Amino acid sequence: MKLPWLEPGDPFPPARRAWGIDDPAPGLLAAGGALDVDTLRRAYSGGIFPWFSEGQPILWWSTDPRMVLFTAEFRLHRSLRKTLRRFVEDANCEVRFDTAFGDVIRACSGSRREGQSGTWIVPEMVSAYEAFHAAGHAHSVETWVDGELVGGLYSVAIGQAVFGESMFTRVPDASKIALAALVAFCRAHGIDCIDCQQNTRHLASLGAREIPREAFVAAVAARTAKPSPQWNFEPLYWRELQLQKPSA
Numbered sequence: 268m269k270l271p272w273l274e275p276g277d278p279f280p281p282a283r284r285a286w287g288i289d290d291p292a293p294g295l296l297a298a299g300g301a302l303d304v305d306t307l308r309r310a311y312s313g314g315i316f317p318w319f320s321e322g323q324p325i326l327w328w329s330t331d332p333r334m335v336l337f338t339a340e341f342r343l344h345r346s347l348r349k350t351l352r353r354f355v356e357d358a359n360c361e362v363r364f365d366t367a368f369g370d371v372i373r374a375c376s377g378s379r380r381e382g383q384s385g386t387w388i389v390p391e392m393v394s395a396y397e398a399f400h401a402a403g404h405a406h407s408v409e410t411w412v413d414g415e416l417v418g419g420l421y422s423v424a425i426g427q428a429v430f431g432e433s434m435f436t437r438v439p440d441a442s443k444i445a446l447a448a449l450v451a452f453c454r455a456h457g458i459d460c461i462d463c464q465q466n467t468r469h470l471a472s473l474g475a476r477e478i479p480r481e482a483f484v485a486a487v488a489a490r491t492a493k494p495s496p497q498w499n500f501e502p503l504y505w506r507e508l509q510l511q512k513p514s515a
Contacts, residue, residue, distance in 0.1 A: 273300035273327075282314045282329035282484050292331035301325070302395035304402045308477060311423050311430055314484040316464060321389050334463040334470060336431070341450045342474040343508055350440045351447055354410075354512050355502075361407045362448040366502045368400045369393075371407040371419045375433035377436065380442045388433060395433075399423065403431075406498050408449050410441040417441045422461070424472075424498065428490035429453060430462040439507035446473070448500055454507035456496040460486065 268290055271280055277300060285296040296315060296431055298307055310316060310327060319326040343351070354360045374467060376388035399405040410418040418435040418441020431449075436442040453461060462483070463475045 268357040270295065271297040272500065274299050275301040275303070275306070279310060279315055279327065280299060281312055282480060285329045285331065287331075287478075290394045293515050295326060297327045298324045300327065302391060304398055304404070307423075308398070308404060308425060311428070312327055312427055312487065314480065314487050316430070317392070317395075319389070320491050330465060332466075332477035333483040334397070334475050334479050336450075336461045336463050336475040336510060337475065338450050338453045338459055338461065338469065340474040340476070341508075342373050342472065343447065344472075346449070347440065347443055348510075351505075351510055354444055354502075357504055359413050361411050362445065362500045363411055364498050365400070365406050366451075367409055367416055367419075368405070368407040368421065369419050370416055371409060371435070372396055374416075374437075375421065375436040378433075378461045396421070398465060399515055403495075408445040408452075408500070410436075410444045410448075411482070412438070412441075419445045420449065420455075421505070426491040426495050427458050427493040428454070428462075428487045429458055431464070438464050443473075448504070451504040451507040451510075452496075452498075452500060455501075455504045458490075458496075460490075462487075486506060 268287060280297055285294050286292055313326050315329045317325055319330050319438040345446055362392060372393055376386050376393060396405050405423050407421045409416055417438045418436035420442060421432050434442040463470045466477055
């Protein structure tokens, strides 16, 4: 199957036209185009995301099935619950949103991944998502201990559609704490799912599951049409996970 080549500003093919299971790269939709704010917004609104390595053109994907974490199904395992309770009760520990986006995405880029020799968060992607962040469509969730950034994640959000991108940790469970905070935030604002793109054992252990691409694209269309909440983290959001920051 011939892969469509996009010029900057070209419309994307429908996600359903992505390569299938019998093609060389299942889920691959198109190549080329640009990584500007408008293109990224159109891509995510259509259930499409960029993913490529150094030396490759921009590659656009829409996988089928799609890995999604429904926020009501987030699994807060006993050990993580204990870690979170200690974190919430410690005055020197905090979650912040969007105070160090550049640091978070660069830390994600430098994190080693099992089975990967390089990173897809190449400098071109870092610059593109920093611009997307400046436009209000990309956000960082940060775990801080004693004033030091120890873990976090970054995501894309358009309306009430939230797309998880990458995580990093420098101390045990710091990235899981950031994910729990994102889930708590989403629950507090009526956001019922977070896109996880591809299936991994780690995501599955936290409650994510696969759904058909057709259902995912329809869900994204409905949620991008809704107004976006204000992206900040309040301690009271921990109540959504049956955790509560003590009053001063």
